[in-house]
Amino acid sequence: MSLQIKLKEGIKFSCENNQTIIEAALQNGVFLDHSCLTGRCSSCKLKVLSGETVTESDELPLSSEEKNQGYILSCVRKPISDIELEAEDLSQYGFSNPITIPAKINTIKSLTPEIIQVNLRVPPNQKVNFLEGQYLNVxxxxxxxxxxxxxxxxxxxxxxxxxxxxxxAMSAYWFEQAKPNDLLRLEIPKGTFFLRNHSDKDTLVLLATGTGIAPIKAILESPSTQEKLKEFNRVIVLWGMKFEREIFWKLNQDNVEFIPVLSRESQPKHYIQDKLSDLKINWTNTVVYACGSYQMIQAAKKRTLELGLNSNHFYSDAFVASN
Ligand SMILES: Cc1cc2nc3c(=O)[nH]c(=O)nc-3n(C[C@H](O)[C@H](O)[C@H](O)COP(=O)(O)OP(=O)(O)OC[C@H]3O[C@@H](n4cnc5c(N)ncnc54)[C@H](O)[C@@H]3O)c2cc1C
Structure with missing residues (x-):
């Protein structure tokens, strides 16, 4: 039996038996916020306004208060009645549906003893579309x-x-076996982490730990995001690493303030969430994008909300484990 899912803004789509809300949305060309699709990262959190849903996961990222208020993780929830959701359809931003394609390793470069850069090439006739900030599956x-x-x-x-x-398992491949011309398959693009339009906001704060700098690098370096970036008076990047010597990328753009947060080069150790109150900005007029460790994202969200950020202006992509 097919059930109906309605968004607050009026969009409606059907959900077939056994589909999660996100699966039904994607099948109908509706893009709701999501990332890991395993109920761990909480990017797909949204509120059920009416109707009933069930989950087979514990939805551990949700607090009991959030659960009582009707919040769910839409990647692990299935409707059992018609439902109405407080959620935005992001399809206006031009997402592409994921495709599965072959790719070969072109180069592998060591950036630090623990981090490599892998460049992949896809067949020349293969068009690959994504928005800067999105991820892929290898x-x-x-x-x-x-x-x-x-x-x-x-x-x-x-x-x-x-x-x-x-x-x-995959680290063993990348760091011990992988070599140029190895054949992989990619599912691309995935997730909804990307820079939205914020023409009414003054400051953009980008937070990353470790390899979480990857999507932020794509957003900052892309010609296609420059117009959106120019809308901000200030763009500030805080990048958490352990040591100065691990800072493998630096942006050469005068209009971006770049602040490495080096946890092992300070006493006591400090982390990104400890540095946020040092930024002399008006948090009510700021948007934050955070990527990398789940712990940093949770701590930074709590801190920025305490400082006055609107909770709708915190976007994140947590690099949660697959197992
Ligand atoms: C949306 C998204 C984007 C990601 N982007 C990147 C990226 O750009 N670069 C990158 O290096 N990784 C990224 N990751 C993480 C990546 O998918 C793998 O989880 C990671 O590379 C480990 O895989 P593995 O097979 O080597 O380890 P596994 O065999 O999966 O796990 C080995 C051990 O490491 C722990 N572990 C695995 N992954 C993590 C993690 N993410 N955080 C903490 N502990 C972990 C496991 O619990 C286990 O104990 C991303 C994850 C998500 C969900």
Missing amino acids: LWNGIKRSYSIASPTNSSEIELIIKNYEGG
Whole structure:
């Protein structure tokens, strides 16, 4: 039996038996905020205004207060009646539906002892569309892992920035076996992390830990986002790493304030969330994009809301584990 899902703004689409809300939306060309699709990152959190849903996951990222208020994770929730949701359809931003394509490794470069840059090439006749900030899935030998795209959409190669996770199945491949011309498969593009239009806002704050700098690099370097970036009076990047020597990328743009936050070069250790109150900005007129560690994202969200940020102006992409 098919059920109906309605968004507050009036858009309606149907949901087939056993589909999650996100699956039904994507099938109907409706793009709701999402990322990991496994109920871990909380990008797909939204409020149910009416109707009933069920979940097979514990929805651990939601607090009991949020659950009581009707918030759910739409990537693991299935409707059992017609429902109405407080959610925005993002399809106006020009998302492409994901495709699965072959890709070969072009180059592998060491950026730090724990991080490599992998450049991939796709067949010359293969058109690849994504919005800067989105991620892709790499499929190799029965393993699937997500990586943010670090290069702009018009590049001839797709650049990934990959960390070595101890004992990691895919890390073992990247750091011990991978070589130029290896054949992989990609599911591209994925997720809804991208720079929206904020012409009424004064300041853009971009937060990253480790390889979380990848989508921020794509957003800042892309010719297609420059108009949106120019709308802000200030663009500030805070990038959390352990040591100065690990800062493998720096933006050469005068209009972007670049602040490395080096946790092991300070006593006591400080992290991104500890530096936010040092920024002399009007938080009510600011938007924040955060990427990388789930812990940093949660702590930074809490801190920025305390400082006066509107909760609708915090966007994030958490690099959660796949298992
Ligand atoms: C939307 C998204 C974008 C991502 N983008 C990137 C990226 O640009 N660069 C990048 O290096 N990684 C990124 N990741 C993480 C990546 O998908 C893998 O989780 C990571 O590379 C580890 O895979 P693995 O097979 O080596 O480890 P696994 O075999 O999956 O795990 C090995 C061990 O490491 C732990 N672990 C795995 N992943 C993480 C994690 N993310 N955080 C903390 N502990 C972990 C596991 O719990 C386990 O103990 C992203 C994840 C998501 C969801």
